[in-house]
Amino acid sequence: MYDLIHDISVRPEPFSRYTAKELWTRPFLSRQMLEFHLNQETDLASRRIEEIDNAVRWIDGQLDLLGKSLCDLGCGPGLYTQRFAALGAKVTGIDFSSYALDYARDHSDQSISYIHADYLADTLPSGFDVITLIYTDLCVLSPNQRVKLLGRMQEMLNPEGHIVIDVAGTGLLKSRQEVTFIEDRLMGGFWAAGHYVGIQKSFIYEEQRLALDRYIIVEASETWQIYNWFQHYTPQMIEAELLKAGFTVTSIVGDLTGAPLTADGDLIGVIACTM
Ligand SMILES: C[S@@+](CC[C@H](N)C(=O)[O-])C[C@H]1O[C@@H](n2cnc3c(N)ncnc32)[C@H](O)[C@@H]1O
Numbered sequence: 001m002y003d004l005i006h007d008i009s010v011r012p013e014p015f016s017r018y019t020a021k022e023l024w025t026r027p028f029l030s031r032q033m034l035e036f037h038l039n040q041e042t043d044l045a046s047r048r049i050e051e052i053d054n055a056v057r058w059i060d061g062q063l064d065l066l067g068k069s070l071c072d073l074g075c076g077p078g079l080y081t082q083r084f085a086a087l088g089a090k091v092t093g094i095d096f097s098s099y100a101l102d103y104a105r106d107h108s109d110q111s112i113s114y115i116h117a118d119y120l121a122d123t124l125p126s127g128f129d130v131i132t133l134i135y136t137d138l139c140v141l142s143p144n145q146r147v148k149l150l151g152r153m154q155e156m157l158n159p160e161g162h163i164v165i166d167v168a169g170t171g172l173l174k175s176r177q178e179v180t181f182i183e184d185r186l187m188g189g190f191w192a193a194g195h196y197v198g199i200q201k202s203f204i205y206e207e208q209r210l211a212l213d214r215y216i217i218v219e220a221s222e223t224w225q226i227y228n229w230f231q232h233y234t235p236q237m238i239e240a241e242l243l244k245a246g247f248t249v250t251s252i253v254g255d256l257t258g259a260p261l262t263a264d265g266d267l268i269g270v271i272a273c274t275m
Helices: 002-009 020-025 027-038 049-063 081-086 098-106 143-156 170-174 235-244
Strands: 069-073 090-095 113-116 128-133 157-169 180-184 196-205 210-219 223-233 247-253 267-274
Touching: 020 027, 020 098, 020 223, 027 098, 049 081, 049 128, 049 157, 049 267, 069 081, 069 143, 081 090, 090 098, 098 113, 128 143, 143 157, 143 235, 157 170, 157 235, 170 223, 223 235, 235 247, 235 267
Parallel strands: 069 090, 069 128, 090 113, 128 157, 157 223
Antiparallel strands: 157 267, 180 196, 196 210, 210 223, 247 267
């Protein structure tokens, strides 16, 4: 007991654990996440449909998707893939949640190819003109994982291919606080079907512009944890990171609907090209 409570009380080393797979693929959670993806009342897992439509329209205006070969990494239930395909792109969606992919397959055009894979670890297809990674998914990765993923994207792209990503801006970090909650059925039963106690410890690492929401879920049968790291970027930081990975930024905006970029905004949308 001492060891567990002590461990919970201590600030973890940045990116000391990666639990995204558990968050998205634990059976109860993947069902919850699908509901949140589709729920128009919340932006927890995906943005609302109107925003997705606006983003797809903006991306198409920038890259002219007709006839392009496009891969959506972390495609979830296919909210973007369906729309990219409707604009005439040849679309592949990749995700490690089979629950989300089943939904995507059931609700998509047959022409879309869905692949169940971990984009950090599994063999990935290549020959794409465009790769999308949408909903700040780069931000949950450690610096080493980001280098790895951006390198993999380079290998997946055709010459002069483009990536489309969005990342959290520093404005979002300002709205965060360090908190500790211990609650019966924390977040209204989000984490498990039956009885549990949820502990949330949130940390801010100012110097690294990093935040962590750590959740410890104590059920009668087991205790398990989720670490949600979240890297926040200035426009200069994301440009430098992409340049180091061999990309040239061609558009940098306030979000993927093309909103104007502000120095301290909540979001940054980026299109970058292989050099
Ligand atoms: C925040 S959701 C965004 C989904 C989609 N891009 C959207 O905006 O509707 C993140 C998605 O990425 C998937 N994912 C996260 N890490 C992954 C990884 N390493 N490999 C494959 N899929 C991953 C999750 O299963 C989840 O469906």
